[in-house]
Amino acid sequence: MSTVRAIRGMHDILPEQTCYWQYLENVISDVLGSYGYGEIRLPVVEYTALFRRSIGEVTDIVEKEMYSFEDRNGESLTLRPEGTAGCVRAVVEHNLLATPQRLWYSGPMFRYERPQKGRQRQFHQIGVEAFGIATPDIDAELIALTARLWRALGVVEHVQLQLNSIGSSTARRHYRDALVSYLAQHRDALDDDSVRRLDTNPLRILDSKHPATQALLAGAPALADYLDEESRADFARLCELLDAASVPYVVNPRLVRGLDYYNKTVFEWVTDKLGAQGTVCAGGRYDGLVEQLGGKATPGIGFAMGKERLVLLLEAAAQVLPAIPAADLYVVNAGKAAELAAFVAIEDLREQLPALRIVQHAGGGSFKSQMKKADKSGARWALIWGEDEAAAGTVTVKPLREQGQQENMAVAAVAGYLAQHTTSSEG
RNA sequence: GUGGCCGUAGCUCAUCAGGUUAGAGCACCGGAUUGUGACUCCGGAGGUGGAGGGUUCGAGACCCUUCGGCCACCCCA
Numbered sequence A: 001m002s003t004v005r006a007i008r009g010m011h012d013i014l015p016e017q018t019c020y021w022q023y024l025e026n027v028i029s030d031v032l033g034s035y036g037y038g039e040i041r042l043p044v045v046e047y048t049a050l051f052r053r054s055i056g057e058v059t060d061i062v063e064k065e066m067y068s069f070e071d072r073n074g075e076s077l078t079l080r081p082e083g084t085a086g087c088v089r090a091v092v093e094h095n096l097l098a099t100p101q102r103l104w105y106s107g108p109m110f111r112y113e114r115p116q117k118g119r120q121r122q123f124h125q126i127g128v129e130a131f132g133i134a135t136p137d138i139d140a141e142l143i144a145l146t147a148r149l150w151r152a153l154g155v156v157e158h159v160q161l162q163l164n165s166i167g168s169s170t171a172r173r174h175y176r177d178a179l180v181s182y183l184a185q186h187r188d189a190l191d192d193d194s195v196r197r198l199d200t201n202p203l204r205i206l207d208s209k210h211p212a213t214q215a216l217l218a219g220a221p222a223l224a225d226y227l228d229e230e231s232r233a234d235f236a237r238l239c240e241l242l243d244a245a246s247v248p249y250v251v252n253p254r255l256v257r258g259l260d261y262y263n264k265t266v267f268e269w270v271t272d273k274l275g276a277q278g279t280v281c282a283g284g285r286y287d288g289l290v291e292q293l294g295g296k297a298t299p300g301i302g303f304a305m306g307k308e309r310l311v312l313l314l315e316a317a318a319q320v321l322p323a324i325p326a327a328d329l330y331v332v333n334a335g336k337a338a339e340l341a342a343f344v345a346i347e348d349l350r351e352q353l354p355a356l357r358i359v360q361h362a363g364g365g366s367f368k369s370q371m372k373k374a375d376k377s378g379a380r381w382a383l384i385w386g387e388d389e390a391a392a393g394t395v396t397v398k399p400l401r402e403q404g405q406q407e408n409m410a411v412a413a414v415a416g417y418l419a420q421h422t423t424s425s426e427g
Numbered sequence B: 001g002u003g004g005c006c007g008u009a010g011c012u013c014a015u016c017a018g019g020u021u022a023g024a025g026c027a028c029c030g031g032a033u034u035g036u037g038a039c040u041c042c043g044g045a046g047g048u049g050g051a052g053g054g055u056u057c058g059a060g061a062c063c064c065u066u067c068g069g070c071c072a073c074c075c076c077a
Helices: A015-034 A048-055 A060-065 A084-093 A136-153 A169-185 A192-200 A202-207 A211-217 A229-244 A307-316 A336-352 A367-376 A387-392 A411-424
Strands: A045-047 A067-070 A076-079 A101-110 A122-131 A160-165 A263-270 A279-285 A300-306 A329-333 A358-360 A381-385 A394-399 A407-410
Touching: A015 A101, A015 A136, A015 A307, A045 A048, A045 A084, A048 A060, A048 A076, A048 A084, A084 A101, A084 A122, A084 A300, A122 A136, A122 A307, A136 A160, A136 A229, A136 A263, A136 A279, A136 A300, A136 A307, A160 A229, A169 A192, A169 A202, A192 A202, A202 A211, A229 A263, A279 A307, A300 A307, A329 A336, A329 A367, A336 A358, A336 A381, A336 A387, A336 A411, A381 A387, A387 A394, A394 A411, A407 A411
Parallel strands: A329 A358, A329 A381
Antiparallel strands: A045 A076, A067 A076, A101 A122, A122 A300, A160 A263, A263 A279, A279 A300, A381 A394, A394 A407
């Protein structure tokens, strides 16, 4: 097709889908509000250096997935591939870190990847971050919040929480050395990707899907044995809090996260309902990141949820949302006089009943075709303005969905009629 | 970046040893009721067969390229 088209992996969300999105967004913002988190709105574009410094130079995101381009002044900019870096930048820039901050944001992210189920080049995340709290109570709070969200969305039976601690950066460095020296001895048993990661990002070998590699890892040194005391204690406390709150989890000692800035607690909510891209929400602690980006040393922890994946999960969980008709009321009008009378009266009606969705027919057409449109719209009533009505100053209200005769009434009586029928038969 | 499957009407699909004006259902528009929807009946419109090239007397079908979709790897939300 030579006509205009969207960029690969960047999808429109059409009206029939947006009801899921709105539902999701409403539930999420309610739950976040109930924990006292405040919304922060962030730019979609940042200096490229921000992401290089925070996400990590050797990560796939930075190496090959960023949408980077030069500004007109030669500055390298990047469409954000994730939200945490920009959020940290913002709280540092605006000096919000004097006291703890609980924040959330929502919006599009961009990664140049091969599209797949649950993965697009422009996708949407909701991110939640808490700054300035070093103790594991905040870890537990964030996780409890997500658990509450799954309950609210009706998908809690379809997700599982995986939890791990990857320790302090020094503990992790010691562990990494031990892991590398172990794996280096068995280099020929490793798959190609893992061999490559031996030099770049050895911890990621832990969650390799290769059976042979996994078998090899059974004999490898365990991350848990290298944890520093504080990480160990904090992790134990986190587990204790989650147990107390009856939030089920499984400790996955192989769980490491892809971005460099994580330490201590890492977690993922996964589902088996979405094919290969089963992670629906993931995050962890990043105590060094604020300082790394030039702020005063401040602990942080956060997570991100993929909205596309949550919408898919809602659908997979058969969370069927009631179809919302486009209109409550469809206004049929015949003739110039009727059109004018209807136009004026309907504006007034909207004033009186702002919650009512009123569609006035536009574009002409026969009376019959207008009635068909009224029916197709899903409206509960047709408001009929013909030449007789226009002359008499009345209007005919015809129920389209239920029993009952149409009634001719004074224009001024319509609001009362509708108000009465709307409240009496709802719920 | 790698691999597999797939692009025919708005949607779901058919056609086909390569052979005249590419079909159906649903949706859409009009009529049967000159002011009344749904059901029914009748009629109509709608496709340069993703795009570009090639083979052939002839290509939607075969070949190549390209773009896109889906799925998986990689990686991640």
